[in-house]
Amino acid sequence: MRPEKKSAGRVAYDRVLRALLYFCALLTCALLVLLIGYIFYRGLPNVTWQLLSTQESFRNDTIGILPNILSTLLLIFGTLLLVLPLGVGAAIYLTEYARNKRVVEVIEFATETLTGIPSILYGLVGMLFFCLALGWGSSIRAGILTLVIMTLPTIVRTTQESLKTVPQSYREASLGLGSGKWHMVRTVVLPCSVDGIVTGCILSIGRIVGESAALLYTAGSAGILSRNLLQALESSGGSLTVALYMYSMERGEIEVGFAIASILMILTLLINLSAKFLGAKLKKN
Amino acid sequence: MDTHETPVITAKGLELWYGSAQALRNVDIDIPERKVTALIGPSGCGKSTFLKTLDRMNDLVPGVTIKGSVRYRGQEIYSPEVDVTWLRKQIGMVFQKPNPFPMSIYDNIAYGPRTHGIRNKAKLDEIVEKSLRGAAIWDEVKDRLRKSALSLSGGQQQRVCIARALAVEPDVLLMDEATSALDPISTSKIEELIEDLKNSYTIVIVTHNMQQATRISDKCAFFLLGELIEYGDTDQMFSVPRDRRTEDYITGRFG
Ligand SMILES: Nc1ncnc2c1ncn2[C@@H]1O[C@H](COP(=O)(O)OP(=O)(O)O)[C@@H](O)[C@H]1O
Ligand SMILES: [Mg+2]
Numbered sequence: 001m002r003p004e005k006k007s008a009g010r011v012a013y014d015r016v017l018r019a020l021l022y023f024c025a026l027l028t029c030a031l032l033v034l035l036i037g038y039i040f041y042r043g044l045p046n047v048t049w050q051l052l053s054t055q056e057s058f059r060n061d062t063i064g065i066l067p068n069i070l071s072t073l074l075l076i077f078g079t080l081l082l083v084l085p086l087g088v089g090a091a092i093y094l095t096e097y098a099r100n101k102r103v104v105e106v107i108e109f110a111t112e113t114l115t116g117i118p119s120i121l122y123g124l125v126g127m128l129f130f131c132l133a134l135g136w137g138s139s140i141r142a143g144i145l146t147l148v149i150m151t152l153p154t155i156v157r158t159t160q161e162s163l164k165t166v167p168q169s170y171r172e173a174s175l176g177l178g179s180g181k182w183h184m185v186r187t188v189v190l191p192c193s194v195d196g197i198v199t200g201c202i203l204s205i206g207r208i209v210g211e212s213a214a215l216l217y218t219a220g221s222a223g224i225l226s227r228n229l230l231q232a233l234e235s236s237g238g239s240l241t242v243a244l245y246m247y248s249m250e251r252g253e254i255e256v257g258f259a260i261a262s263i264l265m266i267l268t269l270l271i272n273l274s275a276k277f278l279g280a281k282l283k284k285n
Numbered sequence: 286m287d288t289h290e291t292p293v294i295t296a297k298g299l300e301l302w303y304g305s306a307q308a309l310r311n312v313d314i315d316i317p318e319r320k321v322t323a324l325i326g327p328s329g330c331g332k333s334t335f336l337k338t339l340d341r342m343n344d345l346v347p348g349v350t351i352k353g354s355v356r357y358r359g360q361e362i363y364s365p366e367v368d369v370t371w372l373r374k375q376i377g378m379v380f381q382k383p384n385p386f387p388m389s390i391y392d393n394i395a396y397g398p399r400t401h402g403i404r405n406k407a408k409l410d411e412i413v414e415k416s417l418r419g420a421a422i423w424d425e426v427k428d429r430l431r432k433s434a435l436s437l438s439g440g441q442q443q444r445v446c447i448a449r450a451l452a453v454e455p456d457v458l459l460m461d462e463a464t465s466a467l468d469p470i471s472t473s474k475i476e477e478l479i480e481d482l483k484n485s486y487t488i489v490i491v492t493h494n495m496q497q498a499t500r501i502s503d504k505c506a507f508f509l510l511g512e513l514i515e516y517g518d519t520d521q522m523f524s525v526p527r528d529r530r531t532e533d534y535i536t537g538r539f540g
Contacts, residue, residue: 099347169384173446176342177397177453178374187396188386 036265043262046255052263055225063247063256067223069263071140071237075219076208076271078144078233079151080201086148087155088197094156095163096185108160114153119207122150123214131218138236143219150214151204158203162196163189191283198279202272209268212241221246240264293318293457293487294339298353301334301511303346308334310511311353316457316504321479321488323502323519325495327534330508332491336459339489340376341369357457374401377450381462383442385434385449390417390426393434393445397453412452420448421478440471447478458482460490464497476501495535499523507531 006014054064098104126146136142166189174184220236223243238246240260248257292315301309308331316322324332337343338355341362355362362372374397385393394413403409413430417423422444426437434445443463450458460479464472479488479501492498498505498519505519507528515522515531526532 167384169380169382170386172342172345172378172380173384173386173449174396174400175345176340176373176378176380177400177449178370178372179400180370183400187400192387 039258039261039265042255043258043260046259047262051256051259056223063253065223065240065243065256065260065263067225068238068240068243068260069267070225070232071219072209072239072241072267074140074229074232074237075143075147075215075239076205078140079147079208080204082144083148083151083155083204084197084201087152087200088159090152091156091159091163092185092190095160096181096189108157111153111156115157119150119211120213120217122146123217125149126214127217136234138218138220138222139234140219140237141233143215143237143239144233146214146218147208147211150211151207154203154207155197155200158196158200159193162193162199165196166192194279194283198275201275205271205275206268209239209264209271210241211239212245215239216242216245240267291318292316293358294489295356296335296338296353297356299335299338299355300352301331301338301343302350304348308511309338312513314506314513314516316487316489318487319483319485320503321483321490321501322504322506323498324489324491324506324508325493325498325534326508326514328493331511332508333461334511335508336378336461336489336491339457339459340373340378342373342378344369374453375455376457376459377453377455379443379446379450379458379460379463382466383439383446385437385442385445387433387435389431390434390437390445391430393449394452397449401453416448416452417445419451419482420444421474421481422448438471440467440474443467443471443475444478447475451482455486457487457489460488462491462493465493472497495523495537507534509534 050062051064052069053066054062055067056063056065094104094107123146126142126149130136130142130145131138134142170188170192171184174188175181179187215238219239219242221238221242222236223238224235226232226235226237240263244257244260244264247253247260294314294316296312296314299309299312300307312335324335326332334343338351339357339362343349343351351363357372357375360367386396388396391413394416395409398409398412403412414423414427417426422441425441426432426445429436434442437445443466447458447460447463464475467475476497479490482488483503490502502519504517505522506516507514507522507530509530515526515528517527522531523535526535
């Protein structure tokens with residue numbers, strides 16, 4: 001049988017559909033570009049060296065967000081430092097070691113559910129437990145631990161997903177050569193799953209950078225430079241998003257808000273790029 | 286030739302269940318040293334299962350029960366004091382589908398030696414070359430050892446897998462339908478290779494290809510529904526099979 005020629009109606013239908021899809025894609029891109037462009041347009045002119053390099057001074061009547069930048073970085077790296085080993089370890093245990101499939105299923109369901117919980121609930125629990133019960137008050141360390149709990153399910157899930165895509169035949173090959181289980185996981189399974197782990201990190205960084213409610217409860221909103229790391233961890237520190245909220249909503253400094261928004265976007269971009277770069281590097285070795 | 290050579294592997298009364306389904310029934314077999322032993326039989330008869338009992342790869346399958354005895358050079362391999370990693374170093378396995386790691390050719394071959402603690406670069410270089418030569422693929426890959434093993438053709442990948450198995454200097458080599466996924470040219474290369482390898486290794490292959498069994502094996506074992514029906518010299522089995530069912534199978538009347 002010859003392939004029949006498409007009918008005119010069919011051709012028109014294809015065209016319309018394609019145009020619609022094209023329009024959707026275009027609209028998405030346009031919205032994104034407009035939004036980013038607008039924020040940069042309003043924000044970048046207000047990003048001054050003084051803003052970036054000082055803390056707010058009432059005496060000089062100047063605004064500076066260095067403490068907020070540092071708090072944000074501290075929150076991100078502190079959280080990743082704790083959540084990565086914990087989450088990746090849990091994922092490895094669940095996919096590679098756990099024998100009881102029932103228990104694994106229950107845990108997987110739980111992590112799936114936990115990824116969807118509104119962050120303010122984590123903030124509430126974090127405040128009740130870390131700030132009040134443990135008596136830490138509003139502090140970066142309370143913020144970090146709250147974020148660890150909040151991002152743990154994401155890390156566990158994305159890591160698990162990517163561990164599961166590693167072909168069983170690689171595991172067999174490795175064990176067949178006389179590897180122990182952990183050696184097999186470390187030398188074959190983990191290198192193959194670096195991508196997924198990096199994705200998990202990027203998603204988590206996104207959540208951390210974008211978080212405000214949970215942090216307002218736990219890490220507070222202070223914008224004062226600390227003398228050292230330990231002091232910083234123990235004292236209250238508002239993240240950039242919290243500062244953004246404070247300046248634009250409580251104090252009406254809209255332009256500072258836009259400047260912070262620009263910095264947030266650049267920061268996220270930089271961190272995500274370096275995570276990708278690091279992942280590619282790890283994958284090679 | 287010594288006709289009373291001591292077997293490398295001896296199975297006695299070997300039974301295996303996947304859950305409640307029995308896959309091996311009372312298998313008795315002696316695998317001779319530096320010979321090629323072929324396992325034949327219709328699919329699902331337990332050839333792969335039997336092969337995997339020899340290096341305890343069945344340990345990975347949940348719900349497996351094993352009874353009876355498998356001895357490797359006199360050592361009961363299912364006894365608790367046996368170190369499985371040691372056993373699997375002695376008994377290498379090549380799988381049906383080529384499964385090189387997503388690493389360079391060099392790193393694939395060096396994987397086993399590194400696992401067993403060899404770090405010296407010169408030593409590793411030497412092992413890699415020797416193993417690749419042993420698997421008759423050195424000339425094809427010597428200029429691209431740093432390239433990914435996944436960039437090779439299926440036949441080359443399978444020989445890299447054989448080289449990877451040889452690199453840990455095993456005593457026994459198990460091959461489960463190692464050529465069934467390959468083209469005829471690669472297949473004949475690997476068959477030639479097996480002929481060579483049997484001078485230094487004890488080899489057990491699973492094949493569903495009768496010609497291949499007659500071409501390269503010295504001993505042949507016919508399995509049916511988990512039972513070892515007949516076991517003997519390949520020449521003899523293919524010319525005067527003792528069991529009616531063997532005859533039916535090798536003449537192509539079933540399976
Ligand atoms: N992992 C497994 N779980 C359950 N049953 C299995 C498993 N592997 C094999 N079997 C069953 O055991 C029998 C023998 O299989 P196998 O050893 O793969 O046969 P062959 O290699 O001869 O084709 C088959 O009935 C098969 O369905
Ligand atoms: Mg099979």
